[in-house]
Amino acid sequence: MKSGFVVLAGRSNVGKSTLLNALIGSKITIVTPKPQTTRVPIRGILHDDRGQIVFVDTPGVFLGRNDALSRRLNKSVRDTLEGIDAIVYVVDPTRQPGPEEEMIQKLLRAADKPVFLAINKTDLTKQSDRNLDAYKRIDIGQKATLSISSVKHTNLNKLVDALFEVLPEGEKYYPELQITDLGHQQWIEELIREKVFLALEKELPYTVKVTVEDVKFRKNGGRFIEATVWTTHDRYKRMIIGAGASMIKKIGMAARKELEAALDTAVHLELEVKVDAKWPDKFNYV
Numbered sequence: 001m002k003s004g005f006v007v008l009a010g011r012s013n014v015g016k017s018t019l020l021n022a023l024i025g026s027k028i029t030i031v032t033p034k035p036q037t038t039r040v041p042i043r044g045i046l047h048d049d050r051g052q053i054v055f056v057d058t059p060g061v062f063l064g065r066n067d068a069l070s071r072r073l074n075k076s077v078r079d080t081l082e083g084i085d086a087i088v089y090v091v092d093p094t095r096q097p098g099p100e101e102e103m104i105q106k107l108l109r110a111a112d113k114p115v116f117l118a119i120n121k122t123d124l125t126k127q128s129d130r131n132l133d134a135y136k137r138i139d140i141g142q143k144a145t146l147s148i149s150s151v152k153h154t155n156l157n158k159l160v161d162a163l164f165e166v167l168p169e170g171e172k173y174y175p176e177l178q179i180t181d182l183g184h185q186q187w188i189e190e191l192i193r194e195k196v197f198l199a200l201e202k203e204l205p206y207t208v209k210v211t212v213e214d215v216k217f218r219k220n221g222g223r224f225i226e227a228t229v230w231t232t233h234d235r236y237k238r239m240i241i242g243a244g245a246s247m248i249k250k251i252g253m254a255a256r257k258e259l260e261a262a263l264d265t266a267v268h269l270e271l272e273v274k275v276d277a278k279w280p281d282k283f284n285y286v
């Protein structure tokens with residue numbers, strides 16, 4: 001039996017979370033077209049005849065902002081690289097390599113673990129043609145370079161095969177039926193945060209965190225969920241609520257729809273928007 005921890009690392013927005021979900025075959029971690037979507041390392045567990053791989057989705061390295069939250073997100077990537085067995089370094093050929101790639105490559109070299117370079121989004125041939133060679137030239141002593149598409153599931157089997165080759169023999173870390181370490185409450189918080197990211201423009205999503213205050217199970221099987229959308233300023237609060245509460249209603253509706261589909265039951269979701277200017281300074285990813 002093989003078992004081990006594999007970290008998915010890379011710049012923001014390259015598709016690490018999409019890859020994690022595709023590898024596990026279930027939506028475990030949230031995905032949006034905006035950078036810094038993932039805020040805490042989230043585990044997805046792949047079970048197979050050969051053993052078990054614990055994949056760790058990490059926040060993307062992002063140098064576009066130098067605030068407390070960004071610094072912690074970047075630090076969390078460094079921390080997850082400790083005590084692991086292998087790394088999948090995910091790159092996105094639809095964008096040119098930038099300073100973030102250099103920073104990540106430095107971290108990966110220092111981690112001194114087996115690395116696989118996964119060139120993602122290869123389904124977007126038109127957009128990626130121009131940069132593909134630059135990514136193929138990357139040499140950080142990787143075991144192999146694979147062209148993949150997380151959306152089309154291209155070559156993901158090859159990636160898993162290659163990972164099993166390098167993982168150590170060992171006992172399972174998680175029971176057979178467990179596919180994530182994310183708790184129910186945190187899952188709901190993340191799902192609402194995804195809808196916030198998708199609905200809000202510009203810097204607004206980065207001022208937001210979500211907490212679930214209460215989940216009640218109703219007699220008929222339905223759920224009553226109370227959650228708070230936190231932001232850092234009163235004027236952001238007004239924008240998140242929107243004219244006639246249109247924005248928060250839109251966010252709530254999208255979140256409720258997905259919660260109902262996933263839980264297969266009626267959901268009553270109450271969202272309140274509150275201000276805590278200090279939350280990004282207090283933010284902790286562990």
Ligand SMILES: Nc1nc2c(ncn2[C@@H]2O[C@H](COP(=O)(O)OP(=O)(O)OP(=O)(O)O)[C@@H](O)[C@H]2O)c(=O)[nH]1
Binds near residue numbers: 037
């Ligand atoms: N066409 C295509 N789009 C992809 C693929 N993988 C990811 N995407 C898209 O890329 C965007 C970013 O995906 P995420 O999975 O959130 O990226 P991430 O690396 O986890 O981003 P952070 O959490 O911000 O670091 C989303 O719009 C995805 O739908 C792929 O293989 N093909």
Ligand SMILES: [Mg+2]
Binds near residue numbers: 057
């Ligand atoms: Mg992510």
